[in-house]
Amino acid sequence: MLKHRRSRLKPFFEEHRLDAILITNLANIRYLCGFSGSDGVLLLAREEAWFLCDSRYTTQAADEVRGAEVREYSAKYEAICSLISDKKIRRFGFEATHMLVSDFRQLSERLAGCELVGLGAALDSIRSCKDKHEIEALGRVAALASASLGAVLASLAPGIRESDIALELEIEIRRRGADARAFDFIVASGERGAMPHGKASDKVLRTGELVTIDFGAVKDGYHSDETVTVAVGRPSARGREIHDIVRQAHDRAVAAVRPGISCRDLDAVARDYIREQGYDSYFGHGLGHGVGLEIHEKPVVSPRGDAVVEEGMVFTIEPGIYVPGFGGVRIEDTVAVTADGCVILTQAPKDLILS
Ligand code: ZN
Numbered sequence: 589m590l591k592h593r594r595s596r597l598k599p600f601f602e603e604h605r606l607d608a609i610l611i612t613n614l615a616n617i618r619y620l621c622g623f624s625g626s627d628g629v630l631l632l633a634r635e636e637a638w639f640l641c642d643s644r645y646t647t648q649a650a651d652e653v654r655g656a657e658v659r660e661y662s663a664k665y666e667a668i669c670s671l672i673s674d675k676k677i678r679r680f681g682f683e684a685t686h687m688l689v690s691d692f693r694q695l696s697e698r699l700a701g702c703e704l705v706g707l708g709a710a711l712d713s714i715r716s717c718k719d720k721h722e723i724e725a726l727g728r729v730a731a732l733a734s735a736s737l738g739a740v741l742a743s744l745a746p747g748i749r750e751s752d753i754a755l756e757l758e759i760e761i762r763r764r765g766a767d768a769r770a771f772d773f774i775v776a777s778g779e780r781g782a783m784p785h786g787k788a789s790d791k792v793l794r795t796g797e798l799v800t801i802d803f804g805a806v807k808d809g810y811h812s813d814e815t816v817t818v819a820v821g822r823p824s825a826r827g828r829e830i831h832d833i834v835r836q837a838h839d840r841a842v843a844a845v846r847p848g849i850s851c852r853d854l855d856a857v858a859r860d861y862i863r864e865q866g867y868d869s870y871f872g873h874g875l876g877h878g879v880g881l882e883i884h885e886k887p888v889v890s891p892r893g894d895a896v897v898e899e900g901m902v903f904t905i906e907p908g909i910y911v912p913g914f915g916g917v918r919i920e921d922t923v924a925v926t927a928d929g930c931v932i933l934t935q936a937p938k939d940l941i942l943s
């Protein structure tokens with residue numbers, strides 16, 4: 589499994605004529621060697637690999653790390669630099685979209701004879717296509733989160749605070765075995781629904797309002813991401829209209845997912861429909877994003893998404909309409925691309941009215 593994952597780095601070694609690649613992004617470290625802690629670096633040469641960590645993680649690393657020699661350091665960048673010098677590495681790549689400028693300076697000052705090659709966001713695309721085990725893990729965490737929402741929605745009523753819904757949902761997710769919430773939940777009711785990322789506040793729900801709930805869980809490193817918009821009591825005609833449009837846009841995009849379509853064209857399926865209904869200026873964000881070891885990862889599904897959809901990719905489909913002064917609707921599912929379409933991993937019903 590790790591061999592297959594690491595083989596995805598081969599084009600970077602070839603294209604940039606690298607002796608090694610220094611991995612500092614923890615999600616990529618976990619993906620490439622199995623370490624799940626919160627500090628450490630992985631140095632991958634063409635035939636060898638080393639994982640470096642401090643004494644807090646030596647035991648954990650010995651247990652988790654595969655396919656790399658574990659070394660303990662007391663000073664991180666000194667250790668990295670002396671390893672690079674010892675191994676006569678002359679030219680190595682680093683994750684230019686993750687490394688701090690101060691860390692880069694340490695490396696380049698200490699390794700004056702070395703060439704450091706910044707590898708851009710393309711390196712994160714190595715995680716875009718998930719293997720069978722990853723899709724199973726993503727399916728499990730999505731099911732757990734969706735079921736948790738089902739348990740919480742029953743208590744949704746006028747007078748309840750947004751923040752209490754977020755709290756109850758987090759408790760339910762943890763109770764059902766998740767390691768953590770995937771992000772600060774969005775619970776945005778009434779006019780606050782016009783904020784696509786309106787974090788749960790102290791506002792109480794009122795009859796007739798729409799409530800957008802965007803939530804997810806993390807288990808075994810994998811995330812889930814899902815949004816429902818529900819009505820508290822009877823929704824207004826306008827609320828129903830907007831929900832219908834977003835639902836249609838969502839359903840059309842889900843139906844269009846298949847290998848070979850570009851992420852840009854997939855975005856357009858939903859965006860064009862919303863435009864035809866006259867709401868395009870109220871849908872500012874992209875249609876979706878990859879989900880995996882990070883909550884937001886490759887591919888980007890937006891008008892600027894130049895990736896092509898491939899079997900094994902897992903990403904969200906999340907169109908929305910946000911009308912200032914009125915409120916908003918977003919409907920989000922996470923899908924896994926199959927040979928001829930997709931399966932929807934997230935399971936909460938996307939109906940507006942609770943029954
Ligand atoms: Zn979301």
Ligand code: ZN
Binds near residue numbers: 920
């Ligand atoms: Zn999302």
